[in-house]
Amino acid sequence: MPALLDVHPAAWPQLFVDMGVAAFHGRNAARWVFQRGAHGWEEMTDLPADLRQRLQQEHPLATAKLLASSGAHDGAEKVLLEMHDGATVEAVGMPGTAGRTICLSTQVGCPVRCKFCASGLDGLGRNLSQGEILEQALWLQRQQGPFHRVVIMGMGEAGFNLDAVLGALDVLMDEEGFGMSARRITLSTVGPQGALARIAAWGRPITLALSLHATTDELRQQLLPGVSKRGIVETLDEADDLFAANGREYTIEYVLLEGINDALTQATELADLLFQRRCHVNLIPYNTVEEMDYTCPSRLVMETFAQRLQERGLSVTLRRSLGRQTDAACGQLRRRQRPPTRTSTEV
Numbered sequence: 001m002p003a004l005l006d007v008h009p010a011a012w013p014q015l016f017v018d019m020g021v022a023a024f025h026g027r028n029a030a031r032w033v034f035q036r037g038a039h040g041w042e043e044m045t046d047l048p049a050d051l052r053q054r055l056q057q058e059h060p061l062a063t064a065k066l067l068a069s070s071g072a073h074d075g076a077e078k079v080l081l082e083m084h085d086g087a088t089v090e091a092v093g094m095p096g097t098a099g100r101t102i103c104l105s106t107q108v109g110c111p112v113r114c115k116f117c118a119s120g121l122d123g124l125g126r127n128l129s130q131g132e133i134l135e136q137a138l139w140l141q142r143q144q145g146p147f148h149r150v151v152i153m154g155m156g157e158a159g160f161n162l163d164a165v166l167g168a169l170d171v172l173m174d175e176e177g178f179g180m181s182a183r184r185i186t187l188s189t190v191g192p193q194g195a196l197a198r199i200a201a202w203g204r205p206i207t208l209a210l211s212l213h214a215t216t217d218e219l220r221q222q223l224l225p226g227v228s229k230r231g232i233v234e235t236l237d238e239a240d241d242l243f244a245a246n247g248r249e250y251t252i253e254y255v256l257l258e259g260i261n262d263a264l265t266q267a268t269e270l271a272d273l274l275f276q277r278r279c280h281v282n283l284i285p286y287n288t289v290e291e292m293d294y295t296c297p298s299r300l301v302m303e304t305f306a307q308r309l310q311e312r313g314l315s316v317t318l319r320r321s322l323g324r325q326t327d328a329a330c331g332q333l334r335r336r337q338r339p340p341t342r343t344s345t346e347v
Ligand code: SF4
Pocket: 110, 111, 112, 113, 114, 117, 118, 119, 120, 154, 155, 156, 157, 190, 330
């Protein structure tokens, strides 16, 4: 039998039948997990005790262990989870005026190896399964309470693991799962070959956050070595095709790096690239990573960059960075915790 979280909850009744158990117990178990926030079989008190015991022994609901958590004064809280094979991943919960947002990882490490990101320093470990992506949501819910938005912006490049990512999003959105609106879900990607077309064909109206970070192919290939064969204009055209398919304006993610991509001429180039495209620009102040030489531009430089984009008719946000206090940048807590300290708790 596959791990339960790797299976869409609509199929749980049949899985239970295959185990020789009545189908309604499968429906009931799915409700416990996705709608009532149960973390283990022992919590499902209306399942027969002998069935709960059997399920615990034969099919543990989730297998991740909590290795560490780190909070910041602004309320952002990051958790470090250890998977069944010892791989570690980060997930984050962030407060907001419209409720809590959770940020989930999709891979162990990352093959894109962005020069400014701690997650990419060691390249790709492996893909996460659908269940391992969902476990992060269950852990954050357990630690921090209900969530209202999901962003796929943690460790890894979602576009290189779309089977698991779209499967997890289906469970987040479907009635038998978490029942979230697609409009509360954002998927971040650098737009690898075929990824945006696949998301368009999938057809759910989630929001795309396209990580651009540069205005020329040459600079983008330097900063994001893992997308070296992709052109910026080609990638933006595919994002436009996705907008045509699902009707959702997309976001351009642009991390501001002092002396690298923060010049006014680059703001003008970015405005030219985005002219008449249905997108919003999200400027992200660089979050310092110890092992890297980059620095964040001054507030004045960032505001001037944003102003140039606005003058050219673009909608722009200069993002505040939640979690600046403690290991905030993607991948930092994970790196700081190696080798892991085992103060584990099981879901
Ligand atoms: S920024 Fe995103 S795509 Fe780039 S290395 Fe980090 S996790 Fe991967």
